[in-house]
Structures are given as C-alpha cells and as structure tokens.
Amino acid sequence: MVKRWRWHPRQHGNSLSDRLEPVQALAEWLVGLAWRLHIWHDLPYCLAAAHADPSGSLNDSCRPIIEETGRLLQAARAEHRAVADVAADEVFELVLALSWAIDRYGDTEEMARRRVQLGTAGVFVQPDLQGER
Numbered sequence: 001m002v003k004r005w006r007w008h009p010r011q012h013g014n015s016l017s018d019r020l021e022p023v024q025a026l027a028e029w030l031v032g033l034a035w036r037l038h039i040w041h042d043l044p045y046c047l048a049a050a051h052a053d054p055s056g057s058l059n060d061s062c063r064p065i066i067e068e069t070g071r072l073l074q075a076a077r078a079e080h081r082a083v084a085d086v087a088a089d090e091v092f093e094l095v096l097a098l099s100w101a102i103d104r105y106g107d108t109e110e111m112a113r114r115r116v117q118l119g120t121a122g123v124f125v126q127p128d129l130q131g132e133r
Contacts, residue, residue, distance in 0.1 A: 007036065008064075009064045009065050009067075009068040010064065010067075010068055012029075012032070012068075013025070013029060013068040013071060013072055016028050016029055016032075016072070017072070017075065021079070022072070022075035022076045022078065022079045022081065023076045023079060023081035023082065023124065025072055025075065025076075026072040026073060026075070026076040026082060026123075026124075027117070027120075027124070029068070029069065029072050030069075030091070030095055030116055030120050030123075031112070031113050031116045031117070033065065033069075033095050033099070034095050034098045034099040034102055034112060034115075034116045035099075035102065035109060035112050035113075035116075037095070037096065037099040038099045038100075038102040038103040038107075038112070047061070047062055047096055062092065065092060066088050066089055066092045067088070069088045069091050069092050069095075070087075070088030073086070073088055073091060073123075076124070080125060081124060081125050081127075082123055082124055082125060083122070083123060083124070083125055086122075086123055091120070091123055094119060094120060094123075095116070095120070097119075098115055098116050098119045098120070101115060102115060102116075
C-alpha cells in the first residue's frame with residue numbers, strides 16, 4: 001500500500017498562528033512553504049504555470065495556499081509588521097521562485113531558510129529601533 005502525503009495549508013497555518021506571533025508565523029510559513037514545494041522536482045514551476053493560467057484545471061490547487069498566505073499576511077499587517085501594498089498572490093509567486101532556486105541550487109534546509117529570508121525581506125516591516133532608545 002502506498003501512503004499518500006497530505007498537507008493541509010489551513011491546518012499548518014493555524015498551527016503556526018497558535019504557536020507564534022503573527023510576523024513569526026508568516027516568516028515560518030514562507031520558509032516552510034518554499035522548502036516543502038522544492039521537494040518535488042519542478043513542482044514550483046508547475047504551480048507557477050497553473051497560477052498563471054486562471055482557466056487551467058490546476059489553478060485551483062494554488063488557491064488554498066494563496067488564501068492561507070493572505071490570512072497570515074493580514075495578521076502580520078494588523079501588527080504593523082508586514083507592508084500594506086503587497087498581495088498574497090505576489091508573495092506566493094515570490095515563494096515559488098525561491099523554491100525553484102532552492103531545488104536548482106541544491107540548498108540544505110539551513111541555506112534554504114537564509115535564501116527565503118533574504119528573498120522575502122521586503123514583505124516585512126522592520127521595527128523602528130531608534131524610537132526604542
């Protein structure tokens with residue numbers, strides 16, 4: 001019997017939200033998503049192609065991931081820790097590109113974490129440390 005691996009974006013996102021502050025939950029979501037998607041060779045490319053074709057039959061496979069990305073993004077925004085002018089679709093597309101790079105360059109999990117943190121830095125608002133002195 002072949003076991004099928006099933007991942008539920010909403011459950012995973014809720015788990016992160018339950019354990020972490022909103023900005024940390026979003027950051028971990030992005031790292032985890034990029035890492036998870038790279039595991040199947042060319043999956044990031046296939047999902048990008050599906051996402052680019054709204055009429056395609058695979059486009060619906062992207063929707064739960066984008067919705068959960070949006071929910072976590074909104075929670076971080078409510079804490080003023082994510083930029084206001086970035087859409088969940090844009091973040092999803094960025095993570096697909098980063099996941100593709102993780103696969104192509106053979107990143108370790110540590111290297112992948114760094115790649116995603118560097119690549120998604122513009123999604124986050126850094127706290128104003130001058131005001132805290």
